[in-house]
Amino acid sequence: MAKLALWLVCRSCGREFDTRLRLDRKSFERGTLAANYHTCPYCGERLTYKKAEYLTRER
Ligand SMILES: [Zn+2]
Incomplete structure (x- = not known):
């Protein structure tokens, strides 16, 4: 099963982390x-x- 890495875009500065x-x-x-x-x-x-705000990345 592939793991998903969860990323977010900061609502304050707009950068992804x-x-x-x-x-x-x-x-x-x-x-x-x-x-x-x-x-x-x-x-x-x-x-x-x-949950809707997470960006999912396959790794
Ligand atoms: Zn930030």
């Missing part, structure tokens, strides 16, 4: 992933993100 979360596709599709906190490594802003 790797959340370091790794899930297989099934877990991602089934999971709710509601309101998770992530800290942007560029601007340091800590914000909540919803």
